Amino acid sequence: MLIYILRRFLYAIPILLTVNVLTFILFFVVNSPDDMARLHLGQKHVTQESIEKWKASRGYDKPLLWNIDEDGLTKVKKTIFYDHTVKLFFFEFGQSDSGRDIGFDITQRMWPSLAIAVPVLLIGLMVTLTLALIISFFRATYIDTFGVVICVVMMSVSGLFYIIGGQYLAGKLLRLVPISGYEEGLISIKFVILPVIIGVLSGLGASTRWYRTIFLEEINKDYVRTARAKGLSDAMVMYSHVLRNALIPILTGVVVVLPSLFLGSLITEAFFGIPGLGSYTIEAIQSQDFAIVRSMVFLGSVLYILGLILTDISYTIADPRVRLD
């Protein structure tokens, strides 16, 4: 098992390297460092001198991938690619194009993201599991049909509608919570509660329906029939047999997204003015700050791969029949 995990981590290195090369090419093929300098200094009255200065201060004054003037390993080392990309592997994010320390910003801004993403996941999981359990308990009745219809309608509504509608209803009409914003400390509950509710609501339809299918698949298996044949009540069968077995695919599905919670939700954070990593990314996209976007792409890939590995591990824990080798 340990060897397996180690191997998976080693596999991750070429993948991450490719991701980096890919983003690097994406950014620099079209957009040379000179263009970036011009963009950040403003288009007008930019002398070549100030461009050079900007490039030097950001480390963009070196060759892109290959430094001909140097010898040996430094050929690779004294390049923009090495400076801005290889260092990412050691989680040294360096400076953003506007001069801020990206690593510091990330550690600061991941907490608001987590403050929303974690409750959304936990509450959402509890609510959807309960609903799906109820719906599949009443399978093939009107409650089931009605529940599925509601789920399909709910998942057909745009997520933006939940956000805008929620903000309007709770923030403006009822004046229960502030429409957007964020503050540190305990008071943050006031700001977090609406995004959390909306986050849960907007995911409700799709996941309830998905869990219902899993439950129904489980209900039709032989061991359930056996359990009922020996006289267990329906509720007992649902709770202690179906739920426990259905949890395996559900939980492993949840584990995949666990690491990505750090990244937060782009749309939610932008709408509610939450200073998390999601809005950080959007701000970077809008101000065309490539250093930040690159760091976030890297971080996202790392967390995704971590999620995959965690899933494999959680399989072995949840289902003893699965062995990794």
Place this chain on the structure above:
Amino acid sequence: MDLIILKTDFLFLLVLAGVVGYVFIVLRDDNLSRTWKKVFQRPLAASAALIFTFYILIAALDSIHFKLTAQDRVGSGEILSVLDIVLWDVKVNVEKTYSAPLAYRSFSKESLQLENGKIVRDYPRLFYGGAHLIDPEKNHHSDLSRLIAMGLISGVALWLGAVGILVILLKSSGRGNVARVIIYGESIYPFRAILLTLALVFLLVGLFISLSPHYHILGTDKVGNDVLYQGIKSIRTGVLIGTLTTIVILPFALFLGICAGYFRGWVDDLVQFLYTTLSSIPGVLLIAASALMLEIYMAKHADTYSSLIIRADVRLLALCLILGVTAWTGLCRYLRAETLKLREMDFVNAAKAFGTPARTILARHVTPNVMHIVMIAIVLDFSGLVLAEAALTYIDIGVDQSTESWGNMINGARLELAREPVVWWSLLTAFLFMLVLVLAANIFADAVRDAFDPRIKDR
């Protein structure tokens, strides 16, 4: 008028031609037509397919573009679609600013100069909405109810026409008692559901025909454009993103997935590496990066992309492309897994034993047997893509701002919720149009999945 074919037009019409070709294949193939019959036997799915067809029709009308030349009376050099010409009055009847649905006067007060020179603050009359009313305060409501009644009656008339055609068709095909077939549903096809849906559509069309020459049915937006017109125009964007993205996904996923599953070895390793890498990049960031690049590229080649509509078109196409690049990995994974199973099957082994080349085995024996997965994936992805457009456009990495799209409508109207009283109609229109399309797509996708997935047994 000169015919102009934009890139997305061409591709979309190509997709439609492909769909028509597929219908012919289905009609000639017993097995496929039996499966599709199962889809259309479901009342909900049949209704959804009907509504879906209407959306596609509108999108198709909106995908045939003309460039106005000097000989035309108006707007030389402007690029219009057939839909624009159909909705010409609604398009050009532009008010000054906001007006509520079916209103005859503006939404906010302005300083008006009366005939006797006095200046009062009042709601000004609209240029077009309710302009035919002489004493609007008195007969606004009666005029509205008259127009609505007329619209409903013409809708019913249209519907009766459709029912008549259906009856004649059923009679000529000799299906016994036509009345029983339709009213009591004594048929394998859900005629009642189809007719009900048709009634709904025709009533709405009737209302539109009778009301739109006199009023802005869903009000106007900030610069006075008709909101309903925007909603209808946005259909093309939504449908195009849903369909064009799938034709980007298909070749990648099908070719790579099948090759990886069949050949194993280094091909498998390479494909797996490719899709793990691509799916590990957060999709939104990849899209954002590409959108940024495209913007810079077009700014550098400004002369090639001079026309606003051509630039918007390229951006739409690029969005479909990049959405496809981020989305093919899921389907590829399924196809690879299915091919892994298929390659151990007896019929594949038999083909191998006969010395059939791998190319032929893949084309003849493997591909037809994974098509159900492809079909399910196409219809399931569609609704997600339509919803994604709105979200992406909101963070300004979606379609161009000049493109009519639901995302742009929502984006433009979002801030107006802070006004008092609230301007709600733009948002509501965009959400409703989107909801109907996505709901229809979801319901249809469910039926397709149930019919095509061999694991789901007949019930």
